[in-house]
Amino acid sequence: MVSDKGLSVAAMHRICKKAGAERVSESAAIEMAKVLEEIGFKIAKGAIDYTIHAGRKTVEDRDIKIAAEKIWIKE
Amino acid sequence: MVSDKGLSVAAMHRICKKAGAERVSESAAIEMAKVLEEIGFKIAKGAIDYTIHAGRKTVEDRDIKIAAEKIWIKE
Numbered sequence: 731m732v733s734d735k736g737l738s739v740a741a742m743h744r745i746c747k748k749a750g751a752e753r754v755s756e757s758a759a760i761e762m763a764k765v766l767e768e769i770g771f772k773i774a775k776g777a778i779d780y781t782i783h784a785g786r787k788t789v790e791d792r793d794i795k796i797a798a799e800k801i802w803i804k805e
Numbered sequence: 806m807v808s809d810k811g812l813s814v815a816a817m818h819r820i821c822k823k824a825g826a827e828r829v830s831e832s833a834a835i836e837m838a839k840v841l842e843e844i845g846f847k848i849a850k851g852a853i854d855y856t857i858h859a860g861r862k863t864v865e866d867r868d869i870k871i872a873a874e875k876i877w878i879k880e
Contacts, residue, residue, distance in 0.1 A: 737841075741812055745842065745862055748847035751856070753863040758852070760816070761866035765848065766812075766841050767820065767875040773840065774824035777833070788828040789821055791836035798840040 739743045781805040812838040846873045 742759040756757045774789075776797030817834040849864075851872030856864045 736814060737816055742845070745845040746852070747847045749853060749861070751849060751853050751864045755863050755865050757866040758864045759868050760865050762845060762848065762871040766845050769844055769873075770817070770820040770841050771824050771835060773837065774821040776822060776867060777814060778826050788830050789826045789833045790830050791832040794833050794836040794840060798844075 733756055736767055742766075769801070773801055776801055812841055814838055817841075821831070848876055851876055 739756070739759045742762040743754050746754040746759065746762065746783035773794060774797075777789050780793040780796055781787070784793075812829070814834045818829050821829040821834065821837065834868040845868075848869060849872075854867035855871055856862070857866040861877050
């Protein structure tokens with residue numbers, strides 16, 4: 731665990747393996763958990779803005795979708 | 806769970822709450838897990854390119870760091 735209730739390091743290993751990694755260091759998996767936590771936090775912040783703007787109190791999947799689209803570079 | 810061994814939906818709820826969400830729908834948490842899985846996959850792909858370029862077989866934390874910097878918009 732990267733931190734209390736952080737993203738699972740095992741899941742990070744799995745993602746790297748799925749992407750084709752031959753071997754993944756423990757520090758790389760921990761770094762990935764940290765990075766995805768930060769990105770997730772940023773997406774959540776953006777999503778909450780959309781939620782409030784729509785006059786709702788509950789974050790919905792469409793808020794996450796639009797916030798994610800704004801935050802990361804599309805290729 | 807979004808899929809077999811996907812990112813924990815509970816962790817997604819936690820991230821949204823940490824970002825200040827009052828309430829988070831289950832579908833929003835599932836969407837966040839999906840989005841972060843995709844971003845993680847893209848970062849891992851990028852990291853592997855750096856690993857191979859450096860003549861290594863093991864993905865290290867510096868590979869994840871540089872790949873993450875390239876992939877998402879810095880603010």
